[in-house]
Amino acid sequence: GAVVSQHPSRVICKSGTSVKIECRSLDFQATTMFWYRQFPKKSLMLMATSNEGSKATYEQGVEKDKFLINHASLTLSTLTVTSAHPEDSSFYICSARTRISAYEQYFGPGTRLTVT
Amino acid sequence: GNSVTQMEGPVTLSEEAFLTINCTYTATGYPSLFWYVQYPGEGLQLLLKATKADDKGSNKGFEATYRKETTSFHLEKGSVQVSDSAVYFCALSDGNNDMRFGAGTRLTVKP
Numbered sequence: 001g002a003v004v005s006q007h008p009s010r011v012i013c014k015s016g017t018s019v020k021i022e023c024r025s026l027d028f029q030a031t032t033m034f035w036y037r038q039f040p041k042k043s044l045m046l047m048a049t050s051n052e053g054s055k056a057t058y059e060q061g062v063e064k065d066k067f068l069i070n071h072a073s074l075t076l077s078t079l080t081v082t083s084a085h086p087e088d089s090s091f092y093i094c095s096a097r098t099r100i101s102a103y104e105q106y107f108g109p110g111t112r113l114t115v116t
Numbered sequence: 117g118n119s120v121t122q123m124e125g126p127v128t129l130s131e132e133a134f135l136t137i138n139c140t141y142t143a144t145g146y147p148s149l150f151w152y153v154q155y156p157g158e159g160l161q162l163l164l165k166a167t168k169a170d171d172k173g174s175n176k177g178f179e180a181t182y183r184k185e186t187t188s189f190h191l192e193k194g195s196v197q198v199s200d201s202a203v204y205f206c207a208l209s210d211g212n213n214d215m216r217f218g219a220g221t222r223l224t225v226k227p
Contacts, residue, residue, distance in 0.1 A: 043205065102211040103148040105215050107162075
């Protein structure tokens with residue numbers, strides 16, 4: 001149980017285009033989802049926290065107009081990278097948390113974004 | 117705020133060697149503690165966890181004990197294998213905020 005999927009696993013896009021990454025909790029309801037960014041050989045950096053049905057809370061330094069997060073249902077959150085640039089190339093990981101088990105987060109497999 | 121300090125490495129060991137990766141934390145209250153493993157190009161996999169003081173988490177030969185008196189959660193394995201080569205993250209969760217991660221420790225095990 002507690003499986004989180006991400007789609008796509010890899011995406012290559014051209015500079016200036018937008019890319020949407022989906023994060024789904026497959027067998028549980030996720031009241032809170034988190035989006036992380038991981039630079040090569042670095043730890044995870046929290047980008048934003050989203051609760052179902054409300055606006056995401058962004059960490060300091062993360063551009064909310066560039067990284068659009070939508071948590072439309074208890075099983076789906078999306079991250080849209082708008083007007084992507086090469087510096088947005090990174091590994092993006094989502095995680096989900098339930099109300100029942102607030103201490104634990106379940107992580108998706110990650111999405112590798114390459115902007116050319 | 118909550119934070120995790122982790123031995124950064126990299127760590128290189130020979131097969132069957134003993135492994136210790138140190139992790140200490142700072143937190144208010146009674147957090148849960150975790151170790152995650154990340155293989156190249158993949159996401160994080162939960163390796164083990166402990167939810168209260170003196171709990172020992174274990175999985176696949178790895179162990180870590182939640183020590184409140186020393187605020188530590190060191191990861192150990194008695195005999196590492198080449199397949200254990202990966203990056204290991206220590207993490208903390210207080211149930212209210214996001215999970216806090218250590219910097220990660222890259223382990224390479226040579227045959």
